[in-house]
Amino acid sequence: MSTCFKCGINLEDDDVYEVKGKTFCDDCAIGQHKVTQTCDPGAVHSAKLDRQSSGYTGTEGLTDQQKNLYLFMKDNDGVTMQQCLEKFSLTPDEISSDLSVLRHLELGKGQKREDGVYFVVWEA
Numbered sequence: 001m002s003t004c005f006k007c008g009i010n011l012e013d014d015d016v017y018e019v020k021g022k023t024f025c026d027d028c029a030i031g032q033h034k035v036t037q038t039c040d041p042g043a044v045h046s047a048k049l050d051r052q053s054s055g056y057t058g059t060e061g062l063t064d065q066q067k068n069l070y071l072f073m074k075d076n077d078g079v080t081m082q083q084c085l086e087k088f089s090l091t092p093d094e095i096s097s098d099l100s101v102l103r104h105l106e107l108g109k110g111q112k113r114e115d116g117v118y119f120v121v122w123e124a
Contacts, residue, residue: 004028047104059107065090066098070121073108078118 002011006028017029051061059067065088072087073079079087084095099119102108111120 043100043104047101048106051105062101062105062107063098066101069095069098069119070102070107073119074121078111078113078120080116080118084119 002013002016002023003009004011004025005022006024009025011023011025015025017024017026019029051057054061059070062070069084069088072084076083081092081095084090085092088095099108099110102119102122103110106122108119109122111118
């Protein structure tokens with residue numbers, strides 16, 4: 001019997017998926033193929049052009065979840081991943097995905113501080 005590398009559940013032999021030399025359950029194996037790339041100049045350029053053509057400014061066009069994350073960052077002058085996890089009850093992957101959208105739109109970014117990495121509102 002194997003266990004999933006990510007979530008730790010016990011797996012039957014026919015439920016085992018190997019990805020990059022590690023053992024995963026079905027759900028976690030699928031997640032291994034999603035790549036969230038925060039620093040992607042092509043995505044930034046494309047997102048900015050799309051927003052311009054749509055006429056969106058500020059938080060217009062964002063999902064409610066993305067808007068709430070943006071406002072949380074703004075209201076608290078930056079937040080950590082742990083604060084986001086506690087506030088929104090989302091997975092780290094879901095938060096990272098929304099942060100990538102904010103980064104690509106130049107609405108948010110990461111900032112290193114003495115006590116760790118914070119997600120902050122992009123300065124105009």
